[in-house]
Amino acid sequence: EKDGYPSFMEKEIHDQPSAVGDTLLGRLDENGSLTLDEIKIDESVLRSIDKIVVIACGTAAYAGQVARYAIEHWCRIPTEVELAHEFRYRDPIVNEKTLVVAVSQSGETMDTLMAVRHAQEQGAKVVAICNTNGSTIPREADAVLYTHAGPEIAVASTKAFLAQITAAYLLGLYLAQLRGNKYKDEIATLLAELEAMPAKIQRVLDEVEPQVKALASSMEDAGSVLFLGRHVGFPVAMEGALKLKEIAYIHAEGFAAGELKHGPIALIDQGQPVIVIVPSPRGRDSLHAKVVSNIQEIRARGAETIVIAEEGDEAVREFANHVFYVPQSPTLLQPLLATVPLQIFACELAGAKGYDVDQPRNLAKSVTVE
Numbered sequence: 001e002k003d004g005y006p007s008f009m010e011k012e013i014h015d016q017p018s019a020v021g022d023t024l025l026g027r028l029d030e031n032g033s034l035t036l037d038e039i040k041i042d043e044s045v046l047r048s049i050d051k052i053v054v055i056a057c058g059t060a061a062y063a064g065q066v067a068r069y070a071i072e073h074w075c076r077i078p079t080e081v082e083l084a085h086e087f088r089y090r091d092p093i094v095n096e097k098t099l100v101v102a103v104s105q106s107g108e109t110m111d112t113l114m115a116v117r118h119a120q121e122q123g124a125k126v127v128a129i130c131n132t133n134g135s136t137i138p139r140e141a142d143a144v145l146y147t148h149a150g151p152e153i154a155v156a157s158t159k160a161f162l163a164q165i166t167a168a169y170l171l172g173l174y175l176a177q178l179r180g181n182k183y184k185d186e187i188a189t190l191l192a193e194l195e196a197m198p199a200k201i202q203r204v205l206d207e208v209e210p211q212v213k214a215l216a217s218s219m220e221d222a223g224s225v226l227f228l229g230r231h232v233g234f235p236v237a238m239e240g241a242l243k244l245k246e247i248a249y250i251h252a253e254g255f256a257a258g259e260l261k262h263g264p265i266a267l268i269d270q271g272q273p274v275i276v277i278v279p280s281p282r283g284r285d286s287l288h289a290k291v292v293s294n295i296q297e298i299r300a301r302g303a304e305t306i307v308i309a310e311e312g313d314e315a316v317r318e319f320a321n322h323v324f325y326v327p328q329s330p331t332l333l334q335p336l337l338a339t340v341p342l343q344i345f346a347c348e349l350a351g352a353k354g355y356d357v358d359q360p361r362n363l364a365k366s367v368t369v370e
């Protein structure tokens, strides 16, 4: 069942090209448009929504954060992301004009289910992004966009995360297509870029995995690892930190790179490993230069800098102790590539420490209590 891999987690990391490919399957047509028959919510309702709230927990909430950048940019609909267990208790402003997107691999997470019910009581429509057919959240939601990652056995989520992000992109592009706006012309291009992602993820596995494994197995003694990212790299950083906590039991934290000087840089001293996710230098804004200068700042204070950057980005080399290059992609899609080395890193490091990566202590695959 593990297809020859030492753990389900490692197998599932390798399932990711098909998890993403299968989630796209049947949803794109040849002339570059998107059909989501599953979204059985009246189109007039979808045209009239004025806010999106994504609710989820853990890794699924990080997928939601990636979704926010994409949906706000493509659809110009204000989008919030909230941890499901916080959502219900803050008296959220939710009504018939709110679309709630509930993201859950298992479809059984009690906190998320309760938040779904709360939103529906306020009149909101709920779309579930879910990996488990017929589970509770999709049954109660008004519509479901299934991720087709296949069953995820390892407790730490990997392929479901990439599939959730993929489904969220589809939802965002679908809403952009439906509502018509200035990004309409880009939809076909983005869909083609999405279709190219499975092969690019495969390249990360083929080319980058051995390098990441070599580094991870030399870091058994790391006491803490920090992760920095900006824009969509920020949730990727938090996901990388979560994976390391969960399975390698190493203290890890993800920060927004811009926040560094507001406090966390005080943590940097000699030999502190910091993993930095660098945005594309081809992006239209100055984010790349800003993150490179962050790397320079922490390196100057003794950090061991481990950099995930886009192929062709030579500017990062000077300040990086280690660089892992992922294929080029539009900035908003980069999480599908940049996350993979972080998953491999956590899996390999946990393995090197002799831990059971599939069954980490204290954790259950699906959290069905509040």
Ligand code: F6R
Residues within 6 Å of the ligand: 057, 058, 059, 060, 061, 103, 104, 105, 106, 107, 108, 109, 112, 155, 156, 157, 158, 242, 246, 365, 366, 367
């Ligand atoms: C992390 C992880 C958890 C889940 C969270 C939500 O690796 O697996 O953080 O993402 O418990 O679970 P689902 O997606 O089933 O609602």
